[in-house]
Amino acid sequence: MHNAQAEGNAFFVCDFCHNHFADDRPMVEGHKGALICGQCLTPAYTSLIHLGQGSEHAGAHCTMCLEDRAEAQWASPAYPDAHICVRCVKQGAGVLSKDPDFNWSKPLAPAEGSRVVDDEDLDPDVV
């Protein structure tokens, strides 16, 4: 969204977290001035693309493309009225990851079982 009261970076406000544009907060623009920042796109991408979540929002109005698409959507945890569909997540991730001005890349798939310890630590002989 746009903050008409502000100028410069503060004019561009992410619809999903309500933070404004900054050097470490790149944004992708949707229809009617809708915006999603890289820091929201990361959990959206992980949830929809890697984990296959978001189906409970299918058919809801996507904030970015304004369509009621019958596909999974990610809703912002902070502002649940803001939704983004799979197609917009893919498009946005493609745009941001190719932009040389920003150090943003698509999130990697979470590791199998999301283990955070080394295999050595899982040795059953070690107490």
Ligand SMILES: [Zn+2]
């Ligand atoms: Zn955001």
Ligand SMILES: [Zn+2]
């Ligand atoms: Zn969309």
